[in-house]
Amino acid sequence: MSDTVPPRSADIRYETDAPVLYEVRDAVAWVTLNRPGLANVQNSQMTYALDDAFRRAAADDTVKVIVLRGAGKHFSGGHDIGTPGRDVAKSWPERRTLWWDHVNKPAAEYLYAREQEVYLGMCRRWRELPKPTIAMVHGACIAGGLMLAWVCDLIVASDDAYFADPVVRMGIPGVEYFAHPYELNPRIAKEFLFTGDRMGAERAYQMGMVNRVVPRAELEEATAKLAARVAEMPRLGLALTKQAINHVEDLQGKRSAMDAVFHMHHFAHAQGDLAMGHSLGGMDAKSMAAHNRQSATDAPAGDKDGGDRAGGSKEG
């Protein structure tokens, strides 16, 4: 038996050539997810562009701090599982790990090789970027969106931001960058995953997942102010401090827990494939968005944490 297969065919239509925008103001690089009409869902085109932007910011001696934000109504609705620009079947010549190309690999190896690089690998790379990063989060921060916020050192959220990881509905134990029990306490992390419900910015702040919550109109100014304060510190001091805290988290098990859960995640993709012929457990962008809206509506009246503040938004 050959251990390669013909690549899957893909009809990919990108809506933009610039899925990530980059701008340096003062000592701060502003990196903007730029698929605003699609809730900034992440395809490979965006992921590689994001890696380019972080590389550029890391190499630029005038940049001290990096802010990651989203254009339009939301920070990020997650991974792209259903737009015309979904490009999971595309080969990228300059991969950012030594894992081989996934597109001509059979069965479970296909997603395993891809996600080693594009999801787990790149997120870890970005977490280890030696300059401080701040996620500026507004609107939806769903599933793969969490991964981008969580790899940042600090998170500033607007009061309309909400967080959710609804992928258990696909039979999958959380997104690839499995930091949930480190970002939230374990019991809250279980509730977060078991229900898939939205967690509002205020609750995320109480849990210590978010550094600051500010009114939406003040989000950019508050983030810029915080970035400017951090930028006053010496470059190497910041880099060493970041390394120190990341190292302590890894000594507490974060890295090895993530490795273990990555394999459960891929067992779940494989189980979906075996049982249903579908690695996302039969769910697609439409059905996920419908469930997400439903769980926002089902939240008890007055429950700010589960409340629907951006109802009907497309979360991909």
Ligand code: ZN
């Ligand atoms: Zn996955």
